[in-house]
Amino acid sequence: MLVHMSDLFAGYAEALQGSRAWDEMFAPGFTLRTDYRPVERVLEELSLDDVTARADSMSRTFLDRGVTFDYAGEERAWPLDIVPRVIPADDWDVLERGVSQRVRVLEAFLDDVYSTMSVVRDGVVPRALITTSAHFHRAVHGFRPAGGVRVHVSGIDVVRDAEGIFRVLEDNVRVPSGVSYVLENRRAMSKGLPEAIGSVNVRPVEEYPRRLLAALRKSAPSDIEDPVVVVLTPGVYNSAYFEHTLLAGMMGVELVEGRDLVTRANKVYMRTTDGERRVDVIYKRIDDDFLDPLHFRSDSVLGVPGIVNAARAGNVTIANAVGNGVADDKLVYTYMPDLTRYYLGEDPIVPNVDTFRLEEPEAREEVMDRLDELVVKPVDGSGGKGLVIGPDASPAELEELRRKVLTEPRGWIAQPVLQLSTVPTLAGGRFAPRHVDLRPFAINDGDDVWVLPGGLTRVALKEGSLIVNSSQGGGSKDTWVMSRPGAEARPAALTEPEPQVHVVGDDWPEELSQSPLDEIGLLPEQQQQQGGASC
């Protein structure tokens, strides 16, 4: 289908010709992808003035509502681009199953690592892989957390490569953040681009806090009738503080700091105006290292002394479990396909990115020769910390990197530079292709893994840049997963061949559409909790 574009898209076709990346909105030849039609129809009607006014209004609203992030010590409005990222229902089905599978593997792996280590005994991974991980905590070895879940909340980062195949870039099972921006982005977009969002069936995201609370309550120690849930934050200076307040507020539970909690006889209490009150489930938003000065950093003033012992005694559930970092170690990531087959007897639904393990001599040799064309990452970093993109690095930086890798090969992995897919993004008065990634969020309540439709799409605002982190000039996009009942909006004749995503095992049951009854079923619990927590 040929598109008559407004001036805003002037130059987009040319820009695409110079790019090897997959564009989410346009297929090669500047053909509009079907699922983007409603978006395109609305954007076409708008002039630059309209778009700018809407963008300004969205950012003003963010500032007023306090949806901000810290940039060089200053509160800035959360950057949201006006063009949404659309994910067709078929693509989402695969991603959803893939993410859910991934979570089940990570859960099984962690349970194994902290108990019998059969995965080592059976020769799937070397023992050293686990014991040398910086986040393998012996303090939590040998017990299963109350409730039996370790990965309550996860964020599995995926990207789409030049062939249109989704690949997992990294797993985050410690303290994945960003879900509050998913909720806020949707809120803002329903005011910023109401014509588009009203004309399509976008799957809703607002049930996330309810799902989270239900999962947290379900994982409470078994003898508790009406569990008290709290969110544990490092405090107002943490860059994700906004998210902590939002989630606590939307779940109707207390947001506590370490100093609000006290442990006595392996039980955790919070200090209230009525004296001390027992706490059963802690949604922990603090790094393990700072959680308990008894076991980890003794100089931490953010944590709660004795909290790990309370968890070991089964008197409190900590979500996510302490010690999860061993699973999102990037060297463990390279074993994920093997682990998937080992624990589930399945092949991975969403593949990894090809990765070199630098502790293996052959791989290391090859990588040393090709440093300037690869991406090298520290295995325990998150948020793009310490990552070096070869083609963008100076010779001095590469030399420094080479030295670091050779000193500690276990600490690094290398991957080819991926051409992340692009989405039109407002830049310099018109739309231009910018690279995006995606972080879907999953909640595991012990029986089911629920994946929030969509997730956080981050976009690199600088031309050609692959760095999407907001701390380094990245922005975000609302992520629209199209729902299947709206299929009549896509006449078969106009449907293009969709990109083939790497799928193994076509015998998955069709995803059932959300039943409204499921949501109603969760409500009474929520209200009880609110009543119980307002002390």
Place this chain on the structure above:
Amino acid sequence: MLSRIAESLFWIGRYVERADGTSRILDVHLERLNGASAQEQETVTRELLTIMGVPQPEEYTLGSLLNTLAYTRSSTHSVAGSLGAARENARRARETVSSSLWEALNTTWYGLGQHRRDVVGTYRFCHWVLERTAMIRGLADSTMSHDEAWLFLELGRSLERADMTARMLATRESEALGLSWVNMLRCAGAYESFLRTQRATVGEEHAGEFLLLDRLFPRSVLRALQDAEECLMALDPSYQRVGFMDDARRIVGEMRSTLEYSTPDQLAASLPIFLHQVQLSCARASEAITNKYFSRGQELSWVGEVS
């Protein structure tokens, strides 16, 4: 509720009310100051800042007065500083305060910098602050459940209001400031109320009595103390046959009855002393509330090393 959050709410109440009271006082005194000679301005500024109990600036000019009472962000004695502190407290208690209340405080904070810092600009600034604080109070009242959290907010507000009205009255007592009773009443927003209550049959000399003792006017000292007392009772309803376990309630109640049961002559004769006592009681009550509800005195802290 969490002690830390209760403390934040208490201080949101205090800071918002302080911004409101300070704006009123500044507004009414600016009128006179504007036309005064430099010499007079210095005396008045010095006097006013002493009554407001703020740290004294290096020089006493109109500019330093405006800065100290209106614009300095680093001190919670100024309007801008109070509103900033209220916003910071709300940020720490964000999951407890309603989102409308938070948003009102947040947008107010962003609006602080949009005013000209001269005399005319300050008139507008004061007016704007009164509007914003009214809005903040209204939103707190209508969007938060009147539960414990709200009671702490209300408690802070009432105590600060008693204190602020006492200071307003104290500025009338100062010769140098030369404030008329009519302006005094306007400052408290009480002029019409006073006229209707007294039906203009009695003289203006009763204006002080009105602002101090009227049981129905919401900004009178007595009424504010009554409000504070009610909050304290609601927060700790435990009934005792004898005496009070609650220091704050004792302090506030004592002050309230002293005012209520003094004769007009006693009050007239030693008004400045009464006003000073009110301010003192508010400070001591605030301290007692801190000890009872927010104290971290017995907080455990881990100081040992892991061996």
